[in-house]
Ligand SMILES: NC(=O)c1ccc[n+]([C@@H]2O[C@H](COP(=O)([O-])OP(=O)(O)OC[C@H]3O[C@@H](n4cnc5c(N)ncnc54)[C@H](O)[C@@H]3O)[C@@H](O)[C@H]2O)c1
């Protein structure tokens with residue numbers, strides 16, 4: 539049993555819901571930090587199941603399948619923070635979470651290498667027509683031929699989205715002698731001998747292998763459709779391990795049908811099955827020259843173990859001392875530990891408010907009026923919200939919390955210890 543200040547929740551009362559079969563490293567880390575009230579499920583949940591469960595939960599951990607929509611979040615009365623145990627955060631309505639004062643954490647590079655390795659392996663296999671030859675052999679056909687089979691050496695790898703994964707992929711591909719070109723909306727420092735293409739069209743026209751590594755945004759929705767497939771080299775290889783919504787999947791099927799594209803590897807789909815028990819439907823089923831994988835680009839033992847530890851650590855840090863460093867939708871504050879067991883007599887209060895003028899002044903005035911001494915104060919804001927962390931004498935914490943909750947513009951206020 540964890541002892542808590544009478545205004546803060548004991549750790550064993552803090553409910554944590556983990557979905558989508560997170561690696562045991564996440565639970566180990568949470569338990570190590572004193573959190574024992576953990577429910578861990580192998581699958582994601584439907585909207586109605588989520589609405590029912592989330593009402594009671596203080597922290598939730600998900601991967602890419604769980605949709606935390608505005609509607610679901612509006613029922614999350616006790617939710618303190620969200621952990622995305624992956625890179626992508628598009629499955630969460632980040633604005634809705636921000637408006638509710640709920641930070642969202644992810645693991646921005648724990649599975650980067652795993653994705654880059656998979657993509658490179660697929661590029662090599664596709665350049666040699668291996669998926670097709672293997673499929674035929676499984677059916678008893680002997681297809682010994684060098685036609686259309688080429689080395690990777692000297693070929694142009696066109697990377698769309700030169701971020702963490704795109705850069706890793708570029709470095710790996712250069713070790714094989716590939717020439718790396720990339721297209722990104724930002725100007726990026728090219729690693730090795732990579733070269734930035736001025737436009738998407740110019741990249742598509744020169745690449746032997748096109749690989750997508752952009753996030754899901756309004757801008758990237760169907761960014762590769764019929765016109766972009768037409769702009770590619772005849773017989774190009776196409777790989778998507780980013781998000782399914784980035785590619786018009788029917789246009790890809792057509793490009794494969796008419797042999798414009800010689801082969802493809804697709805890991806992500808516009809609609810993905812909710813669990814391993816559900817059937818996978820796709821217009822790409824049945825093409826021997828297409829590698830289809832069930833969104834496992836980042837699913838390696840190493841990546842999942844690292845992600846479990848990384849995101850669980852971010853959640854416990856936010857819960858234990860208020861640090862919001864690397865939150866994707868929330869002002870980032872990195873805080874020193876303020877407790878020395880048995881020695882410190884300060885309490886830490888967290889105040890999340892709409893970013894409007896005068897909030898800090900009002901807090902300081904209210905505390906001054908009640909002779910509440912501030913030992914330390916940290917403030918960070920973004921376009922929508924402000925996040926203030928205040929250390930005060932523990933004896934004043936109850937009064938201070940009461941005052942904070944009354945400040946105009948408050949979204950939520952809580953006390954840590
Ligand atoms: N298949 C998997 O299992 C798997 C695993 C990890 C990540 N992902 C996906 O891969 C994506 C990329 O991951 P990352 O870590 O490299 O992200 P990142 O944020 O480091 O890089 C993304 C890059 O894309 C660029 N970009 C954004 N919009 C663009 C546009 N419209 N046109 C061109 N470039 C654009 C950005 O400027 C950035 O350089 C993630 O968002 C995630 O959705 C999939």
Ligand SMILES: O=C(O)CC[C@@H](O)C(=O)O
Pocket residue numbers: 601602603623624625626627649836
């Ligand atoms: O593990 C997952 O479900 C998602 C993996 C990947 O797409 C990511 O965004 O990191």
